[in-house]
Amino acid sequence: MEKTAVFKGKFLPYLLLVPQLVITLVFFYWPASQAVWQSFLREDAFGLNSEFIGLENYQALLAQPEYYKSMVTTLVFSSLVAALSLSIALLFATQADKNLKAAPTFKVMMIWPYAVAPAVAGVLWLFIFHPSLGTMARPLRLMGFNWNPMLNGNHAMALVVMAAVWKQIAYNFLFFLAGLQAIPRSVLEAGAIDGAGPYRRFWTITFPLLSPTTFFLLVVNVVYVFFDTFGIIDAVTGGGPAGATTTMVYKVYADGRLGGDLGGSAAQSVILMVIVIALTAIQFRYVERKVQY
Amino acid sequence: MIRPQFALATLFASTLALASPAHAVTEIQWWHAMTGGNNDIVNKLAADFNASQSDYKVIPTFKGSYPDTMNAGIAAFRAGTAPHILQVFEVGTATMMSAKGAVKPVYQLMKDAGEPFDPNNYLPAITGYYSTSKGEMLSFPFNSSSMVMWVNLDALKKANIAEIPRTWPEVFEGAKKLKAAGYATCGFSNAWATWANIEQFSAWHNVPIGTKANGLDGFDTELKFNSPLHVKHLQTLIELQKDKTYDYSGRANASESRFGSGECPLFMTSSGYYATAKGTAKFAFTSVPMPYYPDVTGAPQNSIIGGASLWVMGGKKPDDYKGIAKFFSFLSDTDRQAKLHQESGYLPITKAAYEKTKTDGFYDKNPILQTPLKELTNKEPTENSRGLRFGNMVQLRDIWSEEIESALGGQQTAQQALDTAVSRGNAMLRTFEKTVR
Numbered sequence: 001m002e003k004t005a006v007f008k009g010k011f012l013p014y015l016l017l018v019p020q021l022v023i024t025l026v027f028f029y030w031p032a033s034q035a036v037w038q039s040f041l042r043e044d045a046f047g048l049n050s051e052f053i054g055l056e057n058y059q060a061l062l063a064q065p066e067y068y069k070s071m072v073t074t075l076v077f078s079s080l081v082a083a084l085s086l087s088i089a090l091l092f093a094t095q096a097d098k099n100l101k102a103a104p105t106f107k108v109m110m111i112w113p114y115a116v117a118p119a120v121a122g123v124l125w126l127f128i129f130h131p132s133l134g135t136m137a138r139p140l141r142l143m144g145f146n147w148n149p150m151l152n153g154n155h156a157m158a159l160v161v162m163a164a165v166w167k168q169i170a171y172n173f174l175f176f177l178a179g180l181q182a183i184p185r186s187v188l189e190a191g192a193i194d195g196a197g198p199y200r201r202f203w204t205i206t207f208p209l210l211s212p213t214t215f216f217l218l219v220v221n222v223v224y225v226f227f228d229t230f231g232i233i234d235a236v237t238g239g240g241p242a243g244a245t246t247t248m249v250y251k252v253y254a255d256g257r258l259g260g261d262l263g264g265s266a267a268q269s270v271i272l273m274v275i276v277i278a279l280t281a282i283q284f285r286y287v288e289r290k291v292q293y
Numbered sequence: 294m295i296r297p298q299f300a301l302a303t304l305f306a307s308t309l310a311l312a313s314p315a316h317a318v319t320e321i322q323w324w325h326a327m328t329g330g331n332n333d334i335v336n337k338l339a340a341d342f343n344a345s346q347s348d349y350k351v352i353p354t355f356k357g358s359y360p361d362t363m364n365a366g367i368a369a370f371r372a373g374t375a376p377h378i379l380q381v382f383e384v385g386t387a388t389m390m391s392a393k394g395a396v397k398p399v400y401q402l403m404k405d406a407g408e409p410f411d412p413n414n415y416l417p418a419i420t421g422y423y424s425t426s427k428g429e430m431l432s433f434p435f436n437s438s439s440m441v442m443w444v445n446l447d448a449l450k451k452a453n454i455a456e457i458p459r460t461w462p463e464v465f466e467g468a469k470k471l472k473a474a475g476y477a478t479c480g481f482s483n484a485w486a487t488w489a490n491i492e493q494f495s496a497w498h499n500v501p502i503g504t505k506a507n508g509l510d511g512f513d514t515e516l517k518f519n520s521p522l523h524v525k526h527l528q529t530l531i532e533l534q535k536d537k538t539y540d541y542s543g544r545a546n547a548s549e550s551r552f553g554s555g556e557c558p559l560f561m562t563s564s565g566y567y568a569t570a571k572g573t574a575k576f577a578f579t580s581v582p583m584p585y586y587p588d589v590t591g592a593p594q595n596s597i598i599g600g601a602s603l604w605v606m607g608g609k610k611p612d613d614y615k616g617i618a619k620f621f622s623f624l625s626d627t628d629r630q631a632k633l634h635q636e637s638g639y640l641p642i643t644k645a646a647y648e649k650t651k652t653d654g655f656y657d658k659n660p661i662l663q664t665p666l667k668e669l670t671n672k673e674p675t676e677n678s679r680g681l682r683f684g685n686m687v688q689l690r691d692i693w694s695e696e697i698e699s700a701l702g703g704q705q706t707a708q709q710a711l712d713t714a715v716s717r718g719n720a721m722l723r724t725f726e727k728t729v730r
Contacts, residue, residue: 044728046392047371060724066717132478132551141478151534151541151702238544239691242699258360259688260367260388261724 032273038266045260057267066243067251067268074247077161078225085165086217089172094202096173097180107177114170118231125163126236149237153244156237160245163236164229171224172217179213180206211291219283226276248272321616322376323353326362326601330568331436334637342623349616351378359385359601360687366606370395375606377617380435382601383422384686387508389604390431391684391729397605397614399621400429405611406618414625414643418595418669422680423602426510432602433621437640438565439596439665440485440493442584446577448476448558461584464559465529468538471558479540479551480533481559486544487693488599489561490527491518496678497583497668498522499594507681512726514683516718519711522589527700527707534701541701544694552578563599564665567638580664582671594678596668600639638662640669683718684725692717 039057043050061067096106113121128136131148140147149155183206191201207214230249233239239246239254246254249272256265327335332355339351356362359382366379381389389396403410412420412430423432442464444457449467452474458467468480483489495502501517508514533539540557542548552560553573561583570578585592605617623629630646633639635655641647647666650656656663672678683689693714700710 042728044392045367045388046395048392048394049728132548132554132556150543151698153702240544240695240698241702242695242704254691255688257364258691259685259721261685261688264724 035266035269035273038262039270040263041266042263045262053263057263058271061264061267061271066246069243070246070248070251073157073243073245074226074249077157077164077229077245077247078222080157080161081164081168081225081229082218082221084161085168085172086214086221088165089169089217090176090214092169093173093176093180094206096177110173111170113167114174116167118167118228119235121167122160122163122232122235125159125166125232129159129162149241151241153241156241156245160229160233160236163232164225167232168221168224172221175213175217176210179210183209215283215287215291218287219280222279222283223276226272248275318350319348319612319616321349321351321378321613321620323351323378323380323603324356324362324366324376325353325380326356326359326382327380327436328355331637334633338624338633342620345623346619349619351616351620363388366604370606375608377606377609377613378620379604379606380601381432381604383599384690386423386432386602387512387682387684387686387725390425390682391512395607396431397607397609398429398431399423399433399605400431402605402614403618403621406615408615408618408622410618410622414645416640416642416644416647416669418674419598419640419642421674422598426506432604433624434602434642435600435624436565436637437598437600437602437642438563438638439598439640439668440489440561440583441564441580441664441668442582443552443560443562443566443570443578443580445552445555445558445574446579448474448555448576451475452558457579457581458559458584459581460587461526461529462587464584465533465538468533468559472536472538476556476558478537479557480538481561482540482542482548482551482557483561484542484546484549485562485599486541486697487690490530490697491523491693492681493583493596494523494526496597496681497585497594498589498592499675499677500589501677502681503683506676506679508683509679509681512684512722512729514722516715516722519708519715522586523711524707526586527697527711531700531703531707535703541698544690564640564662565600565638567661580661582664582668593668593671595671595674596665597678597680598640598669635659635662640665683722684729685721689718689721692721 040052040054041050042053042056092110096103096110100106116124126134128134129147129149131137131141131150137147146152147155149159187205187209188201191205196204226247227249229247230253233245233247233250234253237245239250248268252265252268252272255261255268259265323335323339325335335353339353343350354376356365362379363381363385366375366381369375375395400410400412412424412428415430415434419434419437420430423434424430448471449457452467452470454467454470456463458464464481472480492502495507495518500520500522501507503514503516503518505511505514530539534541542551542557542560546562546566549560549562549566549569550573551557552562552566553570555574555576564580567580582593583596603621605614625643627643627645627649630641630643631649631653634641634646634650641650674680696705696710696714696717699705700707705713
């Protein structure tokens with residue numbers, strides 16, 4: 001007696017897959033292949049002259065010291081944002097998970113910033129820390145600290161990191177909180193009975209059990225810092241001063257959209273795509289091993 | 294923002310159009326980047342034109358910032374849905390004029406449409422920017438401005454400065470006094486970092502920004518703004534930045550408010566800042582021509598313009614072009630130009646409109662509006678001051694700003710900064726030259 005149901009037709013399963021496949025092809029593979037093709041061309045902005053030049057765009061790109069600088073900037077920016085937004089969100093989530101009277105209010109307040117568009121978040125932070133208008137910049141200067149994100153690259157970097165972290169904390173908080181609430185109380189109580197303090201309980205029980213969430217957030221955050229922080233950088237620093245906050249994705253925009261260098265910009269997109277694919281693959285291959293589902 | 298009157302006018306116009314179905318109205322799409330008061334002016338111009346005749350209807354659409362509008366136009370062209378008229382800022386000029394087939398030159402448009410048109414009626418300091426070396430007008434100047442120095446007169450009084458500084462040494466001296474008199478965070482400053490310190494600075498001192506008449510005579514131009522004069526000026530700014538006698542204000546004009554708020558008493562920016570200054574400054578102020586180094590022979594020369602012009606896109610129907618030509622004639626009308634100039638603060642584009650405003654005695658009451666015109670017409674333009682035309686100009690400006698910023702931040706000397714700005718810029722120009730070949 002057969003207990004599994006077998007579909008005879010080969011047609012139906014494929015038919016059911018079609019919508020998803022079409023969406024993936026049209027919205028992911030097609031644009032991606034266009035970018036690859038464009039990166040081999042030299043074209044003016046209007047698309048009137050187009051010439052196949054092979055790898056020349058890549059050669060020109062890799063000969064630019066600014067391109068390597070943007071790689072380093074991206075590395076610094078993304079590690080700062082990912083590390084800070086994950087750890088601060090985790091801290092807040094563990095606090096909000098406690099039995100507090102106002103916990104629901106805290107939770108709502110914490111989630112709010114996520115609804116703010118990146119560009120708006122950028123403008124908010126710019127107004128707080130603008131060297132001549134900012135409400136926070138004035139006290140800083142009065143204390144004798146020469147705050148000047150217009151000329152000092154480190155100050156500008158600090159500013160965009162703060163804005164990007166502030167916005168991402170809400171998202172991470174939400175997932176951490178859900179993750180924390182899914183941890184069985186009995187395990188924690190058993191630990192408490194065995195005499196483990198809150199600190200020890202967190203690191204030996206909560207943190208490992210939270211690892212699927214942490215891993216998921218790590219992947220999402222890396223993608224976030226690579227692509228979605230663009231609006232913040234554009235609004236706050238425009239990539240300056242002196243390219244100190246020009247990340248790779250901002251450079252794609254600056255060269256392609258502002259500069260009209262579509263080929264060079266496409267070449268950068270392709271490299272960026274390869275890097276993100278590689279990063280995600282590494283995360284799944286190595287970091288995931290440590291995750292306990 | 295659509296004002297009620299305008300909405301009513303459009304409604305009225307469309308009702309009229311519906312009432313007489315036999316009469317087909319040709320629509321002309323106009324994409325622009327004007328905000329605030331200037332947006333109202335654009336809408337009013339279109340409404341007035343539509344009311345003045347019944348064959349054509351100009352439909353203005355706001356498309357965002359200057360780069361946004363230009364990119365929207367380019368993207369629309371690639372998709373085959375370009376507007377008829379596209380407003381493009383002056384730094385986009387090289388990109389537009391190299392796009393043969395995508396645009397229809399204005400002189401040709403006027404000829405084909407049989408519309409009376411004499412390029413000599415227009416102010417050469419303005420149209421020269423948008424014309425070929427043979428004097429053929431490629432795009433129609435719409436809003437033009439130049440760079441002037443805005444002066445807080447109350448602050449000068451407070452610092453006991455009797456005369457408004459006219460030369461750079463006087464500005465430096467004045468800024469030090471102003472700083473001592475309480476303007477501690479900013480003695481003088483400027484918006485538009487490269488427009489002020491490279492482009493206008495070069496034209497005003499009759500030194501080249503690049504070869505081939507700053508690119509006007511060919512795309513095989515090479516940058517030249519790392520001359521001793523440029524280096525000396527930037528090096529002085531670096532020194533003065535240290536104690537904030539000079540304080541950097543960014544690449545664009547977002548920091549213009551530093552003048553209006555009273556923080557920076559001497560501030561160089563566009564003459565188009567007039568309306569905002571009038572609205573925000575709570576002190577007596579005026580505008581004067583840009584400072585110059587008196588030891589440079591021939592300085593001051595003449596300034597160059599900024600702002601935007603209207604480009605006519607290619608591939609439209611002959612009847613559409615007729616309507617556009619009529620609209621441009623409408624815009625060139627002397628009374629209309631004079632009024633536009635006096636209301637918006639932008640420069641008049643025809644000689645007649647300038648003369649009319651002069652003879653009406655308007656400048657006696659509003660000398661601020663004449664400052665940019667005095668600068669532009671100060672001397673007969675030379676190879677170095679006719680204008681500039683570099684491909685990828687938006688990105689070039691970013692590169693130059695980056696180097697200036699890192700010099701002002703103390704990471705390199707003025708010589709290093711300008712040398713790198715020139716060599717990086719030249720690499721960019723060669724790429725552009727290849728794409729338009």
